[in-house]
Amino acid sequence: MNGFAITAASIVLGLAARFALAAHPALAGALAIVTSGTILLALAQLAENESRAAKIASPVLFGLAILWAWEMLCIGLHVPFILLPPPSAIALAFVNNLGILAGDFDQTFLHAVIIGYAIGCGAGFLTALAIDRSPFLQRGLTPLANMVSAMPVVGIAPIAIEWFGFDWPSKAAVVALMTVFPMLVNTQAGLKEANAMERDLMRSYGASYWKTLIKLRLPAAMPMIFNALKLNSTLALIGAIVAEFFGTPTRGMGFRISVEAARMNLDIVWATITVAALAGSISFALLAAAERAVTFWHPSFHQRNQT
Amino acid sequence: MISLFRRPLPFVTVMAALIVSWYAAAYFLNAPQAINLMDPDDTNNFWAVVQAAWSMDRPVLPTPDQIAANLADSIFNYPLNSPRNFLLQTAYTAETAITGLIIGTLLGTLIAIGIVHARVLDRALMPWVIASQTVPILAIAPMVMVALGNIGLTGLPPKAAIVAYLSFFPITVGMVKGFRSPDSMQLDLMRTYNANGAETFFKLRWPVAVAFLFPSLKVAVALAVTGAIVAELPTGAQVGLGARLLAGSYYGQTMMMWGALVLASLLALSLIGCVRLGEVALTRARGGRL
Numbered sequence: 019m020n021g022f023a024i025t026a027a028s029i030v031l032g033l034a035a036r037f038a039l040a041a042h043p044a045l046a047g048a049l050a051i052v053t054s055g056t057i058l059l060a061l062a063q064l065a066e067n068e069s070r071a072a073k074i075a076s077p078v079l080f081g082l083a084i085l086w087a088w089e090m091l092c093i094g095l096h097v098p099f100i101l102l103p104p105p106s107a108i109a110l111a112f113v114n115n116l117g118i119l120a121g122d123f124d125q126t127f128l129h130a131v132i133i134g135y136a137i138g139c140g141a142g143f144l145t146a147l148a149i150d151r152s153p154f155l156q157r158g159l160t161p162l163a164n165m166v167s168a169m170p171v172v173g174i175a176p177i178a179i180e181w182f183g184f185d186w187p188s189k190a191a192v193v194a195l196m197t198v199f200p201m202l203v204n205t206q207a208g209l210k211e212a213n214a215m216e217r218d219l220m221r222s223y224g225a226s227y228w229k230t231l232i233k234l235r236l237p238a239a240m241p242m243i244f245n246a247l248k249l250n251s252t253l254a255l256i257g258a259i260v261a262e263f264f265g266t267p268t269r270g271m272g273f274r275i276s277v278e279a280a281r282m283n284l285d286i287v288w289a290t291i292t293v294a295a296l297a298g299s300i301s302f303a304l305l306a307a308a309e310r311a312v313t314f315w316h317p318s319f320h321q322r323n324q325t
Numbered sequence: 326m327i328s329l330f331r332r333p334l335p336f337v338t339v340m341a342a343l344i345v346s347w348y349a350a351a352y353f354l355n356a357p358q359a360i361n362l363m364d365p366d367d368t369n370n371f372w373a374v375v376q377a378a379w380s381m382d383r384p385v386l387p388t389p390d391q392i393a394a395n396l397a398d399s400i401f402n403y404p405l406n407s408p409r410n411f412l413l414q415t416a417y418t419a420e421t422a423i424t425g426l427i428i429g430t431l432l433g434t435l436i437a438i439g440i441v442h443a444r445v446l447d448r449a450l451m452p453w454v455i456a457s458q459t460v461p462i463l464a465i466a467p468m469v470m471v472a473l474g475n476i477g478l479t480g481l482p483p484k485a486a487i488v489a490y491l492s493f494f495p496i497t498v499g500m501v502k503g504f505r506s507p508d509s510m511q512l513d514l515m516r517t518y519n520a521n522g523a524e525t526f527f528k529l530r531w532p533v534a535v536a537f538l539f540p541s542l543k544v545a546v547a548l549a550v551t552g553a554i555v556a557e558l559p560t561g562a563q564v565g566l567g568a569r570l571l572a573g574s575y576y577g578q579t580m581m582m583w584g585a586l587v588l589a590s591l592l593a594l595s596l597i598g599c600v601r602l603g604e605v606a607l608t609r610a611r612g613g614r615l
Binding site: 070 | 338449458578
């Protein structure tokens with residue numbers, strides 16, 4: 019039998035076990051044991067299959083299996099709600115609190131994260147360009163940037179609140195500070211990517227500094243710049259959420275998480291975390307798509323054709 | 326970093342510029358409040374205003390020497406077991422960060438070994454490990470603290486659990502790369518020696534992968550210190566630099582916040598320094614290259 023058929027059977031069996039849980043616990047237990055076996059079998063079969071569909075199906079099935087096991091164990095073993103709510107309760111909380119979650123998303127993501135990210139990445143990029151012609155400043159700033167990237171920058175949040183107030187500007191300031199140095203370091207490294215031969219070619223064309231920068235060095239720097247953009251998208255979300263733990267008006271994802279956790283409403287906390295996870299992965303995916311479009315020439319996108 | 330010690334002038338210049346602009350900023354940010362507090366006769370005297378701006382009790386921006394003096398006061402004028410002593414708070418945070426880091430490193434390495442040796446894990450688990458890097462996992466910290474607190478786990482274990490959870494991702498990703506880095510020629514050589522799986526692992530894969538451990542550890546250290554501080558924020562955690570930051574924020578104690586921030590940064594930098602020392606020691610022991 020192939021892996022996909024067993025996968026489909028596992029999903030049917032797993033759903034049956036879930037619905038049997040309330041009325042017939044013993045039957046549900048037996049079904050659950052069979053399902054666990056078929057899931058393992060399906061994963062083993064899919065791992066041997068080299069097709070593209072199998073490569074996608076493996077992690078999807080694994081993720082579903084984790085969610086299913088979480089649901090079954092939570093309800094079957096009566097795990098206390100304040101320890102770990104089952105996924106079904108989280109989904110319900112998600113649907114019931116869509117308005118609140120949308121407001122939090124607006125406050126944290128659409129304001130603090132995006133504005134702070136734009137300021138931080140923009141400042142890092144422009145600083146790297148500004149010191150491009152001064153090796154002295156580059157040598158001075160690089161160790162400083164490396165030092166700052168090792169520091170717990172989010173700790174600046176209470177000071178940012180003192181300066182910029184409780185609302186989103188203070189969070190955007192934290193995000194900007196967290197993202198500026200990775201961008202600076204990566205842009206600087208990227209501008210060194212174009213090799214001497216290519217630069218000599220530009221010189222033999224009589225290209226000016228700016229022409230060389232725009233036609234050769236910036237395109238060559240793009241892989242590194244996208245590296246920083248992707249790294250920063252995660253950092254920005256973390257920065258904004260953690261900064262809200264220190265104080266915020268009564269909305270925002272970090273505020274929701276800390277307040278509802280203290281009130282033991284863990285389903286809403288998990289729903290907020292789901293929003294954060296979705297926001298993080300979707301922005302990462304968008305950046306990756308933009309990277310593909312801009313740096314299509316880079317060897318890392320050609321590997322499939324070569325082998 | 327090596328260029329830093331061979332040619333320190335650029336870095337020293339940048340730092341000097343930073344400190345000068347810090348004092349200038351402290352003057353401009355603090356002066357309006359300082360003038361309000363001063364004797365009106367002195368407000369036309371520039372140096373008197375400067376001195377007042379640089380020595381306020383609750384400045385908008387304290388000067389570096391004020392922060393240093395405040396830290397020295399807390400470290401030398403209070404006994405080591407007093408909660409007002411910043412060294413004690415740093416020790417709590419360091420304990421959390423280091424315990425979590427050790428657990429996270431062990432766990433991350435174990436998962437990497439599993440992923441490299443079992444196709445099922447590689448196919449099913451590895452995409453999730455990579456995807457989880459794009460998710461702000463630090464956000465779960467308050468919930469983990471509350472949930473584990475409900476089942477009676479307080480103090481170090483829940484905080485170390487958060488740090489371990491944060492730091493194991495970069496370790497796993499780095500170690501998988503490391504275990505995979507021996508090329509087919511080297512693996513074939515092991516096969517011609519008739520080496521079994523364990524021998525190939527300990528004599529080839531592991532020694533190669535250790536070089537990949539250090540860059541991952543540096544990333545993990547930065548995450549670990551941040552994680553330890555965030556884990557100290559929710560109610561229930563009364564000690565550590567994170568609790569000091571929060572207390573300073575509640576009571577408007579600017580100096581307390583800056584002191585905690587400076588010590589947290591120093592803690593992160595010294596942990597990175599330890600990793601770097603380990604890297605250098607191992608490089609020397611292996612005759613100059615990793």
